Amino acid sequence: MTAYKWADLDRETLRSLLPGAVVVIAVGAVEQHGPHLPTGTDSLIAGVVTERAADRAGVPVIVAPAIVVGASDHHLPFGGTISLRPTTLLALIGDVLNCLAAAGARKVLLVNGHGGNSGLCHAAASEASSRLGIAVGHLDYWHLLPAAPGHAGEFETGLVRVIAPHLVGEVKPRNAPAVPYQVEGITMHSPEIWAAIDGFTDDPSQAEVARSRERLDHIIAALSTCMREFERSS
Numbered sequence: 001m002t003a004y005k006w007a008d009l010d011r012e013t014l015r016s017l018l019p020g021a022v023v024v025i026a027v028g029a030v031e032q033h034g035p036h037l038p039t040g041t042d043s044l045i046a047g048v049v050t051e052r053a054a055d056r057a058g059v060p061v062i063v064a065p066a067i068v069v070g071a072s073d074h075h076l077p078f079g080g081t082i083s084l085r086p087t088t089l090l091a092l093i094g095d096v097l098n099c100l101a102a103a104g105a106r107k108v109l110l111v112n113g114h115g116g117n118s119g120l121c122h123a124a125a126s127e128a129s130s131r132l133g134i135a136v137g138h139l140d141y142w143h144l145l146p147a148a149p150g151h152a153g154e155f156e157t158g159l160v161r162v163i164a165p166h167l168v169g170e171v172k173p174r175n176a177p178a179v180p181y182q183v184e185g186i187t188m189h190s191p192e193i194w195a196a197i198d199g200f201t202d203d204p205s206q207a208e209v210a211r212s213r214e215r216l217d218h219i220i221a222a223l224s225t226c227m228r229e230f231e232r233s234s
Contacts, residue, residue: 003054006064014062018104021060022231025096026050027121029070029114032078033152034200036169039080041156043068046113048163049141049216053223059231064100067092070117077191078199086120093124101132109230110138111223115151137230144222145215153202158212173205 004017028043038044047066054061072083084092093110100108108128110121118140125136142149149155161168177197182188 002058002060003051004060004062006062009062015104017060017062018100019106021062021105021107022057022227023062023064023100023105023108024050024054024227025064025108025110026066027070027093027110027112027114027117028066028068029072029117030068030082031070031072031075031114032080032199033156034198034204036171036204037152037157037160038164038167039082040068041152041160042070042113044163044167045156045159046111046141049219049223050111052220053227056220056224057227057231058224059228061227061231062105064096067096070114071120072114072116074116074189074191074194075199077195089117090120090124093121094128097124097128097132097134097136101128101134105134107135107230107233108137109227110136112138112140115140135230135233137226139223139226141219141223144219144226150201152200153204154206155212155215157204158207158209159216161207161209162212162216171204171207174203176202 006014026043026046028046030039030043032039033041043066051063054063069082069084071086071089072081075081076083097108110125112118112121121138125138128134129136157168157171180192180196
């Protein structure tokens with residue numbers, strides 16, 4: 001066996017394994033995902049792809065407890081959202097990385113499941129690697145696919161239908177929402193944009209289980225390759 005769960009191991013086993021293993025942490029969120037998906041969608045998907053990829057990596061991987069609440073303040077107006085301030089999440093990730101390094105970890109990979117966490121994962125990884133002298137990588141799981149997905153639309157609805165179909169509520173077709181304004185070359189953030197699209201970006205009724213299962217398999221295979229190559233890197 002080369003994949004382990006941190007919480008299942010005793011301190012002596014961890015001490016022996018950590019110097020030669022990749023420690024992976026899923027970083028998720030608890031936020032509204034429209035009227036049809038669970039608020040834990042991001043944490044659910046990030047956790048599943050992280051654990052399944054670890055099982056397939058073929059090198060020593062330790063799955064640390066996930067960080068399940070992220071930075072999601074822009075979803076608060078819709079309800080159902082639990083969010084950390086960006087500074088709080090940055091400090092939380094930093095504290096976890098401190099502990100991993102103190103326990104003997106030399107390589108850590110953050111697997112992010114929420115767009116609002118992306119910059120914070122990048123900043124936490126960069127700061128910790130400089131301060132602690134360990135290798136810290138991070139990736140957004142959806143970037144392992146050729147096209148970027150939307151929020152709570154066809155892509156995420158399909159993945160949850162594959163992973164936990166009982167959590168998907170009634171899905172109604174919707175027309176493409178009208179976005180108030182966009183400036184080419186700029187990633188726009190505004191309450192008006194989120195309100196205009198009602199908190200989800202595209203039509204969830206277009207989700208197909210077969211296509212979504214293929215996407216999930218692709219993500220897991222690509223992530224397992226990332227873990228394997230990270231473990232073998234200097």
